[in-house]
Amino acid sequence: MTALNGVHDAPPRGKVIQKFGGTSVGKFPIDIVNVVKSSLVDNDVAIVCSARSSSTKAAGTTNRLLRAASDAENHYSKSFHTLIDAVRADHIETAEKEIKTPELQARLKQEVNDECDLVIRILEAAQTLGETSPRSRDKVMSVGEKLSCRFMTALLEEHGVPAQYVDFADIIDFKVEHSLNQDFYDSVAANMAKFLPASSEIVPVITGYFGAIPRGLLTTVGRGYTDLCAALVAVGTQAQELQIWKEVDGIFTADPRKVPTAQLIPQISPAEAAELTFYGSEVIHPSTMDQVIRARIPIRIKNVMNPRGKGTVIYPDSAHELEPTSQNGASPLFRSRSSTLVNGLTGKRPKRPTAVTMKHQILVVNVHSNKRSLSHGFFAGIFATLDKWRLSVDVISTSEVNISMALHSEAPLYTGGGDDEYKIVDQDLQGAINDLRSFGAVDIIPDMAIVSLVGKQMKNMVGVAGRMFSTLGENNVNIEMISQGEPFSPNYDYQN
Numbered sequence: 001m002t003a004l005n006g007v008h009d010a011p012p013r014g015k016v017i018q019k020f021g022g023t024s025v026g027k028f029p030i031d032i033v034n035v036v037k038s039s040l041v042d043n044d045v046a047i048v049c050s051a052r053s054s055s056t057k058a059a060g061t062t063n064r065l066l067r068a069a070s071d072a073e074n075h076y077s078k079s080f081h082t083l084i085d086a087v088r089a090d091h092i093e094t095a096e097k098e099i100k101t102p103e104l105q106a107r108l109k110q111e112v113n114d115e116c117d118l119v120i121r122i123l124e125a126a127q128t129l130g131e132t133s134p135r136s137r138d139k140v141m142s143v144g145e146k147l148s149c150r151f152m153t154a155l156l157e158e159h160g161v162p163a164q165y166v167d168f169a170d171i172i173d174f175k176v177e178h179s180l181n182q183d184f185y186d187s188v189a190a191n192m193a194k195f196l197p198a199s200s201e202i203v204p205v206i207t208g209y210f211g212a213i214p215r216g217l218l219t220t221v222g223r224g225y226t227d228l229c230a231a232l233v234a235v236g237t238q239a240q241e242l243q244i245w246k247e248v249d250g251i252f253t254a255d256p257r258k259v260p261t262a263q264l265i266p267q268i269s270p271a272e273a274a275e276l277t278f279y280g281s282e283v284i285h286p287s288t289m290d291q292v293i294r295a296r297i298p299i300r301i302k303n304v305m306n307p308r309g310k311g312t313v314i315y316p317d318s319a320h321e322l323e324p325t326s327q328n329g330a331s332p333l334f335r336s337r338s339s340t341l342v343n344g345l346t347g348k349r350p351k352r353p354t355a356v357t358m359k360h361q362i363l364v365v366n367v368h369s370n371k372r373s374l375s376h377g378f379f380a381g382i383f384a385t386l387d388k389w390r391l392s393v394d395v396i397s398t399s400e401v402n403i404s405m406a407l408h409s410e411a412p413l414y415t416g417g418g419d420d421e422y423k424i425v426d427q428d429l430q431g432a433i434n435d436l437r438s439f440g441a442v443d444i445i446p447d448m449a450i451v452s453l454v455g456k457q458m459k460n461m462v463g464v465a466g467r468m469f470s471t472l473g474e475n476n477v478n479i480e481m482i483s484q485g486e487p488f489s490p491n492y493d494y495q496n
Contacts, residue, residue, distance in 0.1 A: 006052055014042070014043045014241070015044050015045075015240055017048065017230050017234040017237070017241075017243065018046070018047075018048070018243050019048045019050075019208075019226065019230035019242070019243065019244050020047060020048070020304065021247075022050040022061070024246070025049050025052040025249065026060075028305060029098060029152065031307070033155060033156060033159050034307065035245065036161060037159070038307065040203070046196065046206060046237070048207075048229055049145065049150070049205065049206070049226070051065075051208075052091075052144075052148045052151065053233075060144075061087055064086060065119070065140050066137070066218075067083055067084070067295065068080035068123060068140065069141070072123040072132060073131055074127070077127075084116055084123070087116060087143075091147050092112055094151060095109050095154070098151075098158070099154050099155065104157055108122050108150060115150075123140065125291055134212075134215055135381070138217050138218060141209070142207065142209035145207040146207055148451065149205045153165040158206065158271070162203065164201065164204055166196060166205060168195065168206060169210075170212050171235050172191070172213065173191065177214075185232060187189070188211075190236055192206075192232055192237075193233075206230075206233060208225060209229070210232070224284075224285030228288045230242060231288040235297065239297055242292050242300070243301075244284060244301045247303065249303045250310075250312030252264055253265060264312065265311060265354060266313065272454055273299075275452070276357050290404070293316045296316045298316065300312070301314070339364045353453050355454050356451065358450065361408060362448040363406070364406050364407045364448050365403075365404070365432075365433070365442065365443075365444050367402070367436050368440045368441040371440075379398075379403070381438075382436065384434055388431075388435070389428040389431050389435070391407055391426055391429065391432055393406065393407060394407065394408050394450060395481055396481060406450060406481060407429075412425055413425065414429075448480060467474065
């Protein structure tokens with residue numbers, strides 16, 4: 001730092017991308033304004049918002065919009081009008097409650113009406129055709145993010161923060177391949193940076209929805225597309241940090257609602273965060289993590305109701321923590337199972353496990369082969385059947401004549417429990433079971449849960465598996481399947 005005529009140069013301002021979820025927008029909008037204001041003291045800020053949700057997730061804006069899209073496929077139904085009117089009324093009521101400046105309130109209410117009128121026209125056209133295409137469904141769904149961002153833009157302006165609504169619906173101006181590769185993400189990130197306002201004094205309020213793609217954004221990326229959008233903005237602007245604001249203080253060693261002694265984890269690796277996300281903890285969308293970690297941008301998870309908290313930081317792996325490479329730069333085919341190798345790479349012994357997580361609503365499907373030993377085509381047939389019926393496996397375990405698979409789905413696969421008889425309600429599951437019977441006897445075990453012990457270099461922690469199984473046995477928890485895995489850390493070509 002240099003001084004001229006007694007005036008010190010100000011340190012360079014960093015760029016921070018903040019993503020706020022639908023519950024935060026719906027229940028704590030003023031807290032969001034305060035977070036943005038405090039962040040602007042030292043940084044340039046851009047925010048990305050999900051569709052607002054003021055009550056339960058089922059009554060959230062996105063779910064209402066998707067139900068309306070499904071309803072529009074019925075030629076004789078008019079329920080989609082009721083659903084869109086409910087979305088309209090919710091946002092108009094919020095505008096009247098939160099925005100007191102007459103000009104801002106009138107502008108916001110007009111924007112809400114315009115967006116909802118457009119959705120009605122799209123759904124009426126879909127009803128005439130008798131179907132909703134992936135693109136039209138995406139357009140309907142995107143209104144949730146648009147309404148949320150228009151509201152937050154007006155609210156920031158109401159509280160003296162210059163803000164600009166930024167719609168990424170037309171961000172994709174190039175041909176998109178059927179599968180989304182890294183070139184696609186790089187191009188979108190670059191386009192996003194170009195769309196943002198030139199002035200650093202204006203806070204961009206960015207829609208989490210970012211354009212129509214083959215098979216639809218919801219199908220290809222999933223409901224975490226707003227997290228991914230924030231990540232791509234961070235990459236495109238070369239942000240110093242991506243912040244994901246939730247209603248919890250960060251990532252804990254266990255679910256604090258069930259384990260009172262659970263502790264906040266101040267720092268976690270990308271591999272550990274990915275494992276926690278997959279096995280039940282709602283941490284962050286995997287594609288989101290891939291993009292920012294590749295660009296060496298840390299992710300900070302914080303609580304919108306406790307902005308002074310440090311949260312949990314997901315730091316990109318340092319060079320010595322990455323997988324070892326061979327002379328040609330590729331990952332070696334063989335690797336040692338000894339802890340000696342790990343100690344040599346890290347310079348210290350593996351740390352303790354990071355967290356324990358649980359994933360409920362698991363259904364175990366067992367296939368008992370009708371042959372003495374499994375043929376070479378047995379597994380191929382099993383997985384081809386699962387692919388045919390669009391079922392994914394969380395955990396798999398095999399023996400000489402048996403294969404067990406743990407399935408999980410957000411939609412109910414079966415009903416019953418307790419004194420009620422179990423009954424399969426998912427057509428894909430029933431179809432898969434019918435086909436799997438050609439390989440042998442099939443039975444299913446409902447109401448299971450996956451308990452996972454997550455940590456870096458777990459395979460090299462001698463005795464930790466024994467302690468885990470002993471603890472489960474001491475508490476009368478029977479084990480149906482056992483699986484061990486270790487996330488692979490890709491060798492990204494980092495630019496320092």
